[in-house]
Amino acid sequence: MVLDRSDYFVQHELASELQKVARQIGIPEHSTIIALRGGFKEYLFTTDSEVIIAKTGYMTGHTFGYNVFRMPYQNITSVTVNFHLRTGYFEVAGGGVQSSPKSFWGQKDNSAGKAPNVISLASKQDRDTFTGAANIINKYIAAAHQPQQVGSTDVADEIRKLKGLADDGIISNEEFETKKNQLLGL
Incomplete structure (x- = not known):
């Protein structure tokens, strides 16, 4: 506070x-x-x-x-x-x-x-x-009494998770690249 x-x-x-x-x-x-x-x-x-x-x-x-x-x-x-x-x-x-x-x-x-x-x-x-x-x-x-904010995740960890999803075929490589660029602010 x-x-x-x-x-x-x-x-x-x-x-x-x-x-x-x-x-x-x-x-x-x-x-x-x-x-x-x-x-x-x-x-x-x-x-x-x-x-x-x-x-x-x-x-x-x-x-x-x-x-x-x-x-x-x-x-x-x-x-x-x-x-x-x-x-x-x-x-x-x-x-x-x-x-x-x-x-x-x-x-x-x-x-x-x-x-x-x-x-x-x-x-x-x-x-x-x-x-x-x-x-x-x-x-x-x-x-x-306000709900506590959950700690922000590390950008690198988020990209690793997305890469795992792309490698497993859950998302396309194009979706991975788009989301990665959003996370990196590009």
């Missing part, structure tokens, strides 16, 4: 905090494309191959240490922002991840803060920031 410089998306006012968290959860330096903080101590990082959500603090259910959720782009089905009047959440959906409505102030099962694949959004600015991130991530998801 080719990285586009315009995809780099970081909350610059939080750069030192984001770098510290990235180091603590084992993200290699200079490998992040997106680095954002949500409503509580919830962090979104992306690399060229995966989305990472790290959570710490009382409101996320992780008073000590971090809960780290990682999912490769090819396993993600969608990334969405769901925002109501003043609060909302950013959600990563994919295989094996239970998706159900969440609430910023929810308890247990419907708490955005406690769900490993969700980040709480506390303001319209958060909504706008995470919507921009979702657009970038969805672009990477679409690229990861």
Whole structure:
């Protein structure tokens, strides 16, 4: 996947905090494309191959240490922002991840803060920031879901195969010469 410089998306006012968290959860330096903080101590990082959500603090259910959720782009089905009047959440959906409505102030099962694949959004600015991130991530998801190109065959190998077909009488020598010239660009 080719990285586009315009995809780099970081909350610059939080750069030192984001770098510290990235180091603590084992993200290699200079490998992040997106680095954002949500409503509580919830962090979104992306690399060229995966989305990472790290959570710490009382409101996320992780008073000590971090809960780290990682999912490769090819396993993600969608990334969405769901925002109501003043609060909302950013959600990563994919295989094996239970998706159900969440609430910023929810308890247990419907708490955005406690769900490993969700980040709480506390303001319209958060909504706008995470919507921009979702657009970038969805672009990477679409690229990861594209069929892989089969490696191109060597021209010399292709000509050898055609020569074998001509020698076996499957194609005529004239057809062989025509196809050989096409392959050689003559």
